Amino acid sequence: MGLTLKSVGKGILDDKITDGDGMTVLMSGNPNVGKSTLFNCLTGMHQHTGNWTGKTVSLASGKVRYGDKRITLIDLPGCFSLNSRSEEERVARDCIYFENYDSAVVVCDASCLSRHLYLALQICQVSPNTVICVNLADEAKKRGITVDTDALSKRLKAPCVLTSAKKKSDCKKLISLLEKQSHTLEIDYGERIENYISDIYSLVIGSGISRSDARVFALRLLDSDEEFCEKLKSKLSLPNPIYQEAKSFSVSFLDTHYGGSVDLVSDEISDAIIKRANSISSECVTEKKASKTALSFSDRLLIGKFTAFPIMLALLFFILWLTVKGANYPSNMLRALFNELEAIARTGFNNIGLPTFISAPICEGIIRVTGWVVSVMLPPMAIFFPMFTLLEDVGYLPRFAFNLDRCFSCSHACGKQALTMCMGLGCNAAGVVGCRIIDSPRERDIALLTNSFMPCNGRFPMLIAIIGIFFASSGGATAAVLVGVLAMAVAVTLAVSYMLSKTVLRGKPSSFTLELPPFRMPNVGQVITRSIFDRTLFVLGRAISVAAPTGLFIWLIANINIGNASILSHATELLDPIGRFIGLDGVILLGFLLGLPANEIVVPVIIMAYTSGSALTDYSSLSELKNVFINNGWTAMTAVNFIIFTVFHWPCSTTLLTVKKETSSIKKTAFAFLLPTAVGIILCLVSRLIFFICQ
Amino acid sequence: MLTAMSELRKGESGIIKSIEHVGNMRRRLIDIGFNVGERVTLLAHAPLGEPSAFYIKGSVIALRRNDASLITVITEEEDGTDPKKRRQGHS
Numbered sequence: 001m002g003l004t005l006k007s008v009g010k011g012i013l014d015d016k017i018t019d020g021d022g023m024t025v026l027m028s029g030n031p032n033v034g035k036s037t038l039f040n041c042l043t044g045m046h047q048h049t050g051n052w053t054g055k056t057v058s059l060a061s062g063k064v065r066y067g068d069k070r071i072t073l074i075d076l077p078g079c080f081s082l083n084s085r086s087e088e089e090r091v092a093r094d095c096i097y098f099e100n101y102d103s104a105v106v107v108c109d110a111s112c113l114s115r116h117l118y119l120a121l122q123i124c125q126v127s128p129n130t131v132i133c134v135n136l137a138d139e140a141k142k143r144g145i146t147v148d149t150d151a152l153s154k155r156l157k158a159p160c161v162l163t164s165a166k167k168k169s170d171c172k173k174l175i176s177l178l179e180k181q182s183h184t185l186e187i188d189y190g191e192r193i194e195n196y197i198s199d200i201y202s203l204v205i206g207s208g209i210s211r212s213d214a215r216v217f218a219l220r221l222l223d224s225d226e227e228f229c230e231k232l233k234s235k236l237s238l239p240n241p242i243y244q245e246a247k248s249f250s251v252s253f254l255d256t257h258y259g260g261s262v263d264l265v266s267d268e269i270s271d272a273i274i275k276r277a278n279s280i281s282s283e284c285v286t287e288k289k290a291s292k293t294a295l296s297f298s299d300r301l302l303i304g305k306f307t308a309f310p311i312m313l314a315l316l317f318f319i320l321w322l323t324v325k326g327a328n329y330p331s332n333m334l335r336a337l338f339n340e341l342e343a344i345a346r347t348g349f350n351n352i353g354l355p356t357f358i359s360a361p362i363c364e365g366i367i368r369v370t371g372w373v374v375s376v377m378l379p380p381m382a383i384f385f386p387m388f389t390l391l392e393d394v395g396y397l398p399r400f401a402f403n404l405d406r407c408f409s410c411s412h413a414c415g416k417q418a419l420t421m422c423m424g425l426g427c428n429a430a431g432v433v434g435c436r437i438i439d440s441p442r443e444r445d446i447a448l449l450t451n452s453f454m455p456c457n458g459r460f461p462m463l464i465a466i467i468g469i470f471f472a473s474s475g476g477a478t479a480a481v482l483v484g485v486l487a488m489a490v491a492v493t494l495a496v497s498y499m500l501s502k503t504v505l506r507g508k509p510s511s512f513t514l515e516l517p518p519f520r521m522p523n524v525g526q527v528i529t530r531s532i533f534d535r536t537l538f539v540l541g542r543a544i545s546v547a548a549p550t551g552l553f554i555w556l557i558a559n560i561n562i563g564n565a566s567i568l569s570h571a572t573e574l575l576d577p578i579g580r581f582i583g584l585d586g587v588i589l590l591g592f593l594l595g596l597p598a599n600e601i602v603v604p605v606i607i608m609a610y611t612s613g614s615a616l617t618d619y620s621s622l623s624e625l626k627n628v629f630i631n632n633g634w635t636a637m638t639a640v641n642f643i644i645f646t647v648f649h650w651p652c653s654t655t656l657l658t659v660k661k662e663t664s665s666i667k668k669t670a671f672a673f674l675l676p677t678a679v680g681i682i683l684c685l686v687s688r689l690i691f692f693i694c695q
Numbered sequence: 696m697l698t699a700m701s702e703l704r705k706g707e708s709g710i711i712k713s714i715e716h717v718g719n720m721r722r723r724l725i726d727i728g729f730n731v732g733e734r735v736t737l738l739a740h741a742p743l744g745e746p747s748a749f750y751i752k753g754s755v756i757a758l759r760r761n762d763a764s765l766i767t768v769i770t771e772e773e774d775g776t777d778p779k780k781r782r783q784g785h786s
Contacts, residue, residue, distance in 0.1 A: 080726035085719055112753025115728045263717055267725070274730050294706070295738050295748075308742040402757050406743035409759060415746065439719065511720040513727060514757040516748055 022070030024100065025178060028092055028123060029107030030116055031078030032517045034135045036060075038107060038163065039075040041171045066175045074101070082122045083266060085225065086439045096126055097228075098235055103129045103178050110140035110147050110162070114281035120156065121273050124185035126216055130158045131177050138164040139518070144288035152284045157185050166523070184212040189219075189272045193265075196222075196253050203246050209236055221250035222265050298519060302396070308403045313483065315396075319387050321479035324464055327379035328475065334378070338371030361555040365608075369551030370544065372604035380461040386531040388426065393522030397422055401514060411494045412501035412509045414443040421447075421493065424454035428655040431456075432662055440510035445668065446497050448659060452651035452676050453493045455485070458599035459646050465603065466646075469626045470639040489647050496679060546598040554594070554608045568609055582681050583641040583688040585633065592645065597653050602646075637691040641684045648680030696770055701747065701763035703737040709768030710734055716765050724766070728752030735768060 029035050043062030060075040079089035082096060096104060104127040108116035113134065124130045134147050153160040159177045163170035188194065200218035201211065209217070213236055220232055233243045258264040301307045342363050349359035391397065397419055405415030416438050424431030431451040438444040455463060463485060464478060472478040501507065557567040565573075568590075575593075576586030587609045595602035607625070610632045629638075650673045651659070660669040703709055711733050716724055728751045729735070736750040746759040 080723070084722055084726060086723070109753075112728075115752045115754065118726065263721055266722065270722075270725050271730075274725075299739075303739055303741060303748070305740075305742045398757075402741050402746065402748065403743070405741060405757070405759070406745045409745065415757075415759075439723075509759075511716065511759070511762045513723060513762075514746070515727070516755040516757060518755075 022072060023102040023178065024072045024074065026074050026076055026095055026099065026101050026104045027107060028076045028096060028104060028119070029078060029133075029135075030080055030109065030119060032515065033078065033107050033109045033116065035075055035078065035107050037166065038133070038135060038171065038174075039073060041166065041168065042175065043073055064175060066172070069175070069178075071175065071178065074099075079119065081119055081270075082126065083223065083270070087436050087444075094231075096123060098231060101127075103127075103131060105131045105133050105174070105178075107133045107135050110134045110137050111143055111145055113147060113285050114277050117277035117280055118270075118273055121185065121187060121277055124156055124158055125187060125212070126184070128184050128212070130156075131174070132156055132158050132160040133174055134160060134162050136164065137162045137170075139520075146286050146288075148284045148286075152280065155280045155283065157183055186212075186215065187272055187276055189269060192257060193268065193272075196250075199249065199253075200246055203249065204238060204242055207236075207238055207242055209238070217246070218250070219269065221247060222254060222262070222269070224251075224254070224262050296519070299399070299516075302399050303402055303516075312400065312403060315391070316486065317479055317483050319384065319391075320482045321476055322387065323380050323384045324468070324478045324482070325475040326383045327461075327464070330379040330382075331375050334375035335371065338367065338375060342367045342371070360559075361552055365551040365553075365555030366548045367551075369554065369601065369604040369608065370547045372607070373547040373600045376465055376603070377458070377461045377600050380464055381457050382532050384457065384460065385426070386528045388422075389527050389531050390522050390524065392422075393520065393527060395517045395519050398514060398516050402516060405514070407494055408497070409509050411498040412507065413446050413494075413497040414438045414440060414509065414512055415514060416512060417443070417447040417450075417493075417497070420451060421454045421490070424451045424456060425460075426457055428452045428454070428456045428651055429658040432655060432658045435662065439512060440507075442501075442505050442507045443510060445505055445663070446500050448662060449500065449668070449672050449675055450493045450496050452655060452672070453489050453496070453648060453679075455489060455647050456599070456652075458652065462599070462603055462646055463643060465625075466639055466642055469623075469629070470636065485643060485647065492648070492679065492683075496675070547601050547604065550594060550597075550601050550605065551608070554605055558608060572609060582645075582684040583637050583691070584645060584684070585638070587632070588638075588642060588645070592649055595652070596650070599646075599652055637688060640687050640691075644683045644687060645680050648676050648683060650677050697767055698770055699764045700735060700737075700749070700758075700766040700768050701760050703735075703768065703770070705737055705739060707770060708734055708736040709770045712767045712769050714766050716762070720762070727756060728754065729756075729766060735766075 027035050027039055039060065039062065042064050062073050062075075064071045064073055074095070076092040076095055077089070079092040081089075082093045084090075084093070095101075104123055106116075106120040106123050108120055120130075120132055132152065134149060134152070137147070140147070147162060149160040149162050161170070161174050161177055163174060189197070197215055197218045200221070201214040204214055204217065217232060217236060217238075220229055223229075229243075229247070233240075238246075254260055254262070254265060295303075302311060345367060346359065346363050349363070400422065401415050401418035404418045408415045408417055417435075419437065420431050420434045422431075423434040428451050431454065432448050435444050435447045435451070438447055463482060467478050467481045467485075472481055554568070557571070560567055562570060572586035572590055574586070575589045579585040579587075579589040587606055590609065591602045591606040594605050607628060610628050650656075656669055656673060659672045660666065663669065697712060698709065700709065700711075711729060711731050713731065714721060714724060714729060730752075733752060738748040738750050738755060740747050741757070746757045747763060748755050748757050749763070
């Protein structure tokens with residue numbers, strides 16, 4: 001799952017398949033074969049694309065009109081086969097078997113067709129209307145590989161089309177093929193299994209099941225996946241006695257011939273499919289050059305023994321530096337703009353004679369808080385995101401996970417956690433959903449619970465602002481400190497993962513595979529416009545929906561008095577002892593509490609609280625902000641602890657809801673809240689102790 | 696000669712003889728191309744020594760040492776010339 005309007009923030013919580021009229025078409029295929037790119041080309045939607053396995057973890061759907069055809073297209077998460085039981089591939093498998101659809105497109109990679117035909121052959125046996133789309137034809141051509149689609153079409157008994165996902169004409173060709181009817185394919189599994197299939201067929205034939213459905217059913221029975229077979233039974237409306245009879249027949253078959261070993265029989269089944277795939281591919285694919293089996297030059301640098309880590313740090317520094325530097329100018333401009341807006345609004349309200357108790361909350365509450373969120377938060381995101389997306393599209397992220405895997409294996413965690421952490425850098429809720437790529441439930445929980453240790457883009461600009469105010473004068477220094485903060489976040493993630501593996505989530509690291517895809521040239525222009533456009537809209541929407549009402553709320557509690565003090569000062573007084581104990585203060589703690597729906601508003605809340613009692617302060621620059629903080633008792637320790645607490649505190653409400661949805665456990669959700677909070681408090685206390693000793 | 700896939704040297708190839716993994720991991724490996732009879736090449740080790748990147752059926756797959764050691768391959772060349780270079784045991 002990439003970072004899009006729908007996949008970050010609240011959009012993440014609904015993933016219904018929109019069921020329209022017209023045709024429904026499933027897009028399936030191995031991970032990282034360009035399904036999403038093809039999907040975007042067909043639907044004109046901006047489903048995020050990226051060059052790594054497991055990027056799409058949930059369904060996306062879009063509509064296409066082609067002549068008088070109306071098609072609902074569903075982009076399935078990538079899967080290698082229909083036999084796997086991993087969480088990640090289950091979604092795609094269940095859709096192929098149980099969803100109501102008219103056609104299934106199997107997207108294959110022209111450069112390694114035989115591997116991709118393995119899935120295609122499986123789907124051809126299940127779905128009566130399959131279209132094979134041999135994608136990445138341009139990439140294959142460069143490597144001297146050509147595919148004969150006519151021959152392929154004959155062998156698979158399904159229409160085949162050669163595409164390069166970026167070409168519109170190819171997409172149209174694919175759509176035009178969607179109507180043709182074809183038949184399911186039969187693969188010869190050898191005498192023993194074929195006899196078994198015929199026996200099952202004669203058992204169930206009375207209930208009116210077609211031959212191809214009976215074959216599918218017989219093969220799935222051998223898989224001994226009870227839950228799946230039950231679903232298949234109700235889909236085929238098989239009477240229970242017949243189902244039970246077939247089941248016990250398959251169990252006894254498995255016992256007599258394979259000693260009850262599911263592995264043995266599934267080996268035999270996949271062997272037959274692999275043989276067929278290999279023979280088809282050797283018939284239909286011609287390779288001019290022998291395939292290269294050495295690392296490319298860029299890979300030798302990016303995963304090289306001595307170059308990998310320096311390049312990694314340099315890249316991170318460069319991205320952060322560009323973000324800090326580039327954000328400065330638009331940030332100042334936006335701030336000036338909002339200051340002006342506030343002044344205009346105030347004089348405007350005065351002129352029409354609006355009473356202060358209406359104009360003040362609008363000017364000082366709504367406009368000011370919204371202004372902060374937009375001017376300080378928006379520019380860094382607008383720069384950071386396209387760059388991060390470019391790295392993702394090129395295919396750097398899996399290399400990053402490859403380089404760091406050893407650290408995760410020492411923490412008894414999965415190397416793919418590095419990928420989910422990268423997602424968390426964008427949005428923790430997206431990171432939590434991304435944890436589906438981790439197969440082992442134990443390791444998935446570890447990744448899920450520690451995801452909020454990565455500062456998401458709602459917190460990133462906060463860090464940039466505070467570091468800029470207190471610790472660094474230049475953009476380069478800010479970026480360097482930020483690299484340090486991120487390194488600390490990674491270190492704490494590893495340490496906590498290790499501790500979790502030794503206590504509540506005990507266990508050994510499990511097996512996993514990580515694909516390093518070939519580098520791909522991203523569509524730079526599209527990435528930049530898309531991510532700026534999507535992010536801008538998203539952040540502006542959020543600024544208005546969360547910041548504006550909070551601004552109003554803060555103004556109200558700061559200006560309504562109970563006794564001789566405002567509600568705000570009562571609240572901060574109440575929180576003050578706890579805040580002081582961990583080296584912060586009541587106002588900061590209140591800011592974080594109110595920031596639960598969106599971290600973006602933490603700093604504006606704090607500033608509002610500090611400035612509300614006094615005369616109006618115009619904070620048109622960050623240096624004036626520094627005075628506001630220092631006048632309210634901030635020291636270097638407060639700033640350090642503020643940074644620590646920004647990185648380590650409770651996740652935002654959207655992330656918590658996502659954890660609840662992914663784990664369906666209130667206990668784990670509560671733990672996801674308490675764990676980072678406890679870590680934050682402990683680290684703040686440690687830092688307070690260090691400052692105390694040094695003084 | 697027979698050897699564990701994790702013991703391949705950088706750039707060395709072998710033909711897969713057997714896979715000792717069971718259950719889900721066995722299926723996953725077969726699904727992504729680690730099939731008996733297929734040629735596999737070790738491309739590189741990660742900078743911290745683990746995991747290793749293997750070239751198999753047109754793609755590059757990284758496996759941790761423990762996981763790679765459960766796959767047995769037949770190397771083509773006669774070995775025994777420099778047994779010291781071949782790493783011993785599991786770390």
